[in-house]
Amino acid sequence: MGALTIKNVCKSYGPVDILKGIDIDIQAGEFLILVGPSGCGKSTLLNMIAGLDGITSGEIQIDGRVVNNLPPKDRDIAMVFQSYALYPNMNIRRNISFGLEIRKVPKSEQDRIVNEVASMLQIDNLLDRKPSQLSGGQRQRVAMGRALARKPALYLFDEPLSNLDAKLRVDMRTEIKMLHERLKTTIVYVTHDQIEAMTLADKIAVMKGGIVQQFGSPRQLYDDPSNMFVAGFMGSPSMNFVPCKVVDMGNEAGVEIDGGAGTFRLPIKSNQLKSSVGQEVMLGIRPEKVTHKIESHLEDPNFHLAKCRVSIKEPTGPDTHIFVHMNGAKVVCRSNPDSAKEPGEEMEMMFDLSKMVFFDPKTEERLV
Amino acid sequence: MSSFSADTPHSSSTMGRIFIYGILLIVAGYFLLPLIVMLFTSVKSMEEIRTGSLISFPTSITFEAWSKAWSSACTGVECSGLSGYFWNSVWLVTPTVTISTFLGALNGYVLTKWNFKGANVFFSMLLIGCFIPFQVILLPMARTLGFLGLAGTTTGLIMVHIIYGLSFTTLFFRNFYVSIPNELVKAAKIDGAGFFMIFWKIMLPLSIPIIVVSVIWQFTQIWNDFLFGVVFSAGEAQPITVALNNLVNTSTGVKEYNVDMAAAIIAALPTLFVYVVAGKYFVRGLTAGAVKG
Numbered sequence: 001m002g003a004l005t006i007k008n009v010c011k012s013y014g015p016v017d018i019l020k021g022i023d024i025d026i027q028a029g030e031f032l033i034l035v036g037p038s039g040c041g042k043s044t045l046l047n048m049i050a051g052l053d054g055i056t057s058g059e060i061q062i063d064g065r066v067v068n069n070l071p072p073k074d075r076d077i078a079m080v081f082q083s084y085a086l087y088p089n090m091n092i093r094r095n096i097s098f099g100l101e102i103r104k105v106p107k108s109e110q111d112r113i114v115n116e117v118a119s120m121l122q123i124d125n126l127l128d129r130k131p132s133q134l135s136g137g138q139r140q141r142v143a144m145g146r147a148l149a150r151k152p153a154l155y156l157f158d159e160p161l162s163n164l165d166a167k168l169r170v171d172m173r174t175e176i177k178m179l180h181e182r183l184k185t186t187i188v189y190v191t192h193d194q195i196e197a198m199t200l201a202d203k204i205a206v207m208k209g210g211i212v213q214q215f216g217s218p219r220q221l222y223d224d225p226s227n228m229f230v231a232g233f234m235g236s237p238s239m240n241f242v243p244c245k246v247v248d249m250g251n252e253a254g255v256e257i258d259g260g261a262g263t264f265r266l267p268i269k270s271n272q273l274k275s276s277v278g279q280e281v282m283l284g285i286r287p288e289k290v291t292h293k294i295e296s297h298l299e300d301p302n303f304h305l306a307k308c309r310v311s312i313k314e315p316t317g318p319d320t321h322i323f324v325h326m327n328g329a330k331v332v333c334r335s336n337p338d339s340a341k342e343p344g345e346e347m348e349m350m351f352d353l354s355k356m357v358f359f360d361p362k363t364e365e366r367l368v
Numbered sequence: 369m370s371s372f373s374a375d376t377p378h379s380s381s382t383m384g385r386i387f388i389y390g391i392l393l394i395v396a397g398y399f400l401l402p403l404i405v406m407l408f409t410s411v412k413s414m415e416e417i418r419t420g421s422l423i424s425f426p427t428s429i430t431f432e433a434w435s436k437a438w439s440s441a442c443t444g445v446e447c448s449g450l451s452g453y454f455w456n457s458v459w460l461v462t463p464t465v466t467i468s469t470f471l472g473a474l475n476g477y478v479l480t481k482w483n484f485k486g487a488n489v490f491f492s493m494l495l496i497g498c499f500i501p502f503q504v505i506l507l508p509m510a511r512t513l514g515f516l517g518l519a520g521t522t523t524g525l526i527m528v529h530i531i532y533g534l535s536f537t538t539l540f541f542r543n544f545y546v547s548i549p550n551e552l553v554k555a556a557k558i559d560g561a562g563f564f565m566i567f568w569k570i571m572l573p574l575s576i577p578i579i580v581v582s583v584i585w586q587f588t589q590i591w592n593d594f595l596f597g598v599v600f601s602a603g604e605a606q607p608i609t610v611a612l613n614n615l616v617n618t619s620t621g622v623k624e625y626n627v628d629m630a631a632a633i634i635a636a637l638p639t640l641f642v643y644v645v646a647g648k649y650f651v652r653g654l655t656a657g658a659v660k661g
Contacts, residue, residue, distance in 0.1 A: 047554075052558075072557045072560075072561070073561075079555065079558045081554065083549055085551035101557035102560040102565065
């Protein structure tokens with residue numbers, strides 16, 4: 001079980017800076033997810049933790065030990081690759097035991113570990129086959145088994161589920177979660193899928209352009225995004241952004257919005273932005289915080305009703321997504337299917353004022 | 369191919385088949401003709417060669433010419449047949465093919481999986497080696513061998529062939545290894561395997577198809593080589609191609625066509641044998657990089 005500390009790590013290839021000062025710190029037993037769009041440097045960072053790639057400056061510690069100059073085999077890590085990277089010429093048993101063999105673990109001990117891992121992952125009956133005879137999901141399990149066999153301080157997962165079909169991906173996601181609950185291992189997991197990040201992680205680092213945009217628990221990132229990128233990246237459908245002007249509403253500041261059925265004003269709670277009256281801001285609100293009228297919330301001062309005009313309606317089954325234009329920006333609202341109105345009609349939408357966040361439209365940073 | 373005949377009526381498809389196979393037979397016969405002539409001539413007696421026509425069936429089969437070519441025909445002043453030279457070639461080809469294939473594999477492995485600065489330049493320079501004609505390196509190589517004290521020895525000839533073949537074997541293996549995912553090497557590194565461990569336990573076992581290609585290529589090239597053999601070896605150490613040339617050009621009165629033909633077939637048999645045994649892997653290996661299974 002190992003903690004991982006990454007201090008001001010930079011990486012550049014010639015003049016190109018790939019990583020620009022990464023700081024991440026997790027406790028032993030935590031599940032860290034590195035998430036971000038393609039080319040954000042998350043896989044590079046993982047390779048550097050593994051020791052497959054050197055760092056330009058900074059420090060990486062595994063279990064309190066600086067590993068900057070250690071080769072991968074001395075870092076006490078195991079890795080699961082996107083393509084699984086099973087050795088095609090060896091059967092499953094040898095694939096799992098190869099690392100033990102190299103480390104000169106006695107044969108009887110190897111057999112015991114292989115059998116233990118195989119039964120944990122339910123691949124006992126596959127041990128004598130070659131990787132080419134397995135399905136994608138089975139290969140995935142073997143790749144995990146190979147990592148588990150060595151019981152390292154740190155497990156690294158490089159987009160392990162992205163080669164699986166949608167259904168299997170959800171199943172394996174749950175299994176990885178269960179495995180983590182059971183073994184309490186420290187895991188660093190790279191993905192570009194924000195749902196995987198939300199469901200699996202104890203801590204998430206959202207990366208873009210070689211910089212950690214925000215590091216925190218899934219809840220923190222979802223409710224308290226530090227900039228528009230994080231806000232838009234986490235959650236599906238993603239957060240709505242409405243450009244609007246701050247207005248004075250007597251006791252508090254508010255924002256003015258035209259929802260296609262007349263303008264209305266939403267008060268901003270907890271005395272935020274009172275000094276910014278007259279300025280342009282970007283309102284961020286999640287689809288599930290703009291809903292149909294919910295009777296039980298009518299008395300709550302945190303909820304506000306306003307009329308908007310429906311442009312499109314998308315039924316998804318449990319909810320219906322209502323598309324509304326507010327100040328020209330497209331806004332998705334999550335409504336109960338029974339309350340959803342038809343396109344062109346006016347509909348009363350209920351805003352959860354306590355969950356509104358505001359960004360500077362120029363810097364895209366969060367406003368206090 | 370089968371799909372275009374599927375929707376045509378039965379009779380015309382049969383006619384088409386007959387036509388296609390007819391053409392194939394004619395073309396195959398055309399290509400086989402020289403070999404057939406050689407084979408027929410080699411089992412005829414001199415008497416029959418003088419009186420019969422070139423492509424007529426032998427009336428009585430005799431292996432005298434074969435045994436003479438193998439053990440008593442004159443190659444210059446020496447009259448002991450090709451047998452000694454045959455084994456010369458075997459001893460020349462075996463280490464040369466093994467070493468150049470092994471080094472090619474190692475080169476390809478380093479060039480694709482252990483990228484170093486200037487790897488591409490290095491590879492481009494090696495590639496140029498594939499386009500250098502034999503004749504160009506004769507003189508510099510002769511000087512080098514003389515300098516190393518290897519002139520006129522089998523070791524020297526082996527060295528020349530290894531160096532010349534390296535460009536080709538490296539090219540084969542490099543292109544093959546490019547299609548093997550790098551993650552495999554990364555996984556092995558994390559499992560704790562080092563440079564040679566990964567090479568022996570992971571890369572080489574995956575390389576069978578390309579090893580076959582490399583072996584066939586090198587075997588054919590070196591076995592059939594005449595120029596290097598005639599320039600860099602002397603006397604007893606000469607390979608079979610040089611001996612064959614001497615045998616055919618040595619005339620003591622009558623030109624023994626049957627012995628010449630038998631000798632030529634003996635010289636060509638090993639390459640034929642290699643193709644027959646490993647030919648299907650050859651085609652498979654050449655296309656292995658293109659279509660991943």
